[in-house]
Amino acid sequence: MELHLTTPIVFFDLETTGTSISKDRIVEISLLKIYPDGRVEQRTARVNPGMPIPPKASAIHGITDEDVKDSPSFKEIARELTRFLEGCDLAGYNSNRFDIPLLVEELLRAGMDFDARKRRFVDVQTIFHKMEQRTLSAAYRFYCGKELDNAHSAAADTKATYEVLKAQLDRYENLENDITSLSKFSAQGEIIDFAGLVSYNDKREEIFNFGKYKGIPVVQVFKDDPGYFSWILNGDFPLYSKKILTEIKLRAAGLLR
Numbered sequence: 226m227e228l229h230l231t232t233p234i235v236f237f238d239l240e241t242t243g244t245s246i247s248k249d250r251i252v253e254i255s256l257l258k259i260y261p262d263g264r265v266e267q268r269t270a271r272v273n274p275g276m277p278i279p280p281k282a283s284a285i286h287g288i289t290d291e292d293v294k295d296s297p298s299f300k301e302i303a304r305e306l307t308r309f310l311e312g313c314d315l316a317g318y319n320s321n322r323f324d325i326p327l328l329v330e331e332l333l334r335a336g337m338d339f340d341a342r343k344r345r346f347v348d349v350q351t352i353f354h355k356m357e358q359r360t361l362s363a364a365y366r367f368y369c370g371k372e373l374d375n376a377h378s379a380a381a382d383t384k385a386t387y388e389v390l391k392a393q394l395d396r397y398e399n400l401e402n403d404i405t406s407l408s409k410f411s412a413q414g415e416i417i418d419f420a421g422l423v424s425y426n427d428k429r430e431e432i433f434n435f436g437k438y439k440g441i442p443v444v445q446v447f448k449d450d451p452g453y454f455s456w457i458l459n460g461d462f463p464l465y466s467k468k469i470l471t472e473i474k475l476r477a478a479g480l481l482r
Contacts, residue, residue: 226395226402228394228402228404229404230404231404232261232313232314233258233261233313233314234314234315235257235258235310236256236317236386236390237255237256237315237320237383238255238318238324238383239251239254239324239327240254240285240286242278243282244323246323246326246327247330247461247463248461250275250276251272251299251328252272252273252278253270253286254270254306254328255268255270255383256268256269256309256310257387258313270296271288272293272296273293273295273296273297273298274299275298278290303331303332303336303337314345314346314347314408315344316348318348318361318382318389320346320349320350321346321348321351321412322413325341326465329464330463330464334464341416341419341465342416345405346411346416347408347411348411349393351410351411351412352390352407352410353393355410356393361376361386361389362376365385365388365389368388368392369385369388369389371388373385417469419465419466420463420465420466422435422462423466423469423473426440431443431473438453443470443473454470454474458471
């Protein structure tokens, strides 16, 4: 079944130096852009992460320091990448928990703004786990009847993810062929910040979701303990989380609407 699209959607996959959203970097990115009229555009790029690629990471995706020594930095490709993603929804495999948060961190480090609240995200792994509980290779075998060659190659994983989503739509009658519906179904909760540091309470107030102020409204914490905001800004927290908390603080001060 082909996707019913009103706006383009980009399936993407990252290969990285590790699994830390705030510390690790992208070494390869592959994007598969699907247009509402059915056109398909794919791009894949190696990236010099500006740091050594750990042997454990290279053992998974096969990319070494030598492979990326002459590749551009992420900052060098960030503007073109931002243009490619403009107006698009995003989809991937385990993308809500890892690929999207890490991509956003890289974009912010490169000076490119990104507002998750203007996008819809479809995580094919979440759909798969809610329906069947498997890995991407197993999902590809289960839904598409094919073996996933070159697993952990960004391009292969990206194309497989796109095929799996279409096969899921064929298989499950209760799965709506609509990006808004798929985004809601594959979400792990409403996104405020990808790291899950901030969530909503039943009054739709932003509250902290960690630490000593867990469950307490962010605005109240910043009022009662002004130093907490500075502690977060200077701490090892994701840039996107800092961006969201800064917006809340500015809005509370009447400086942002």
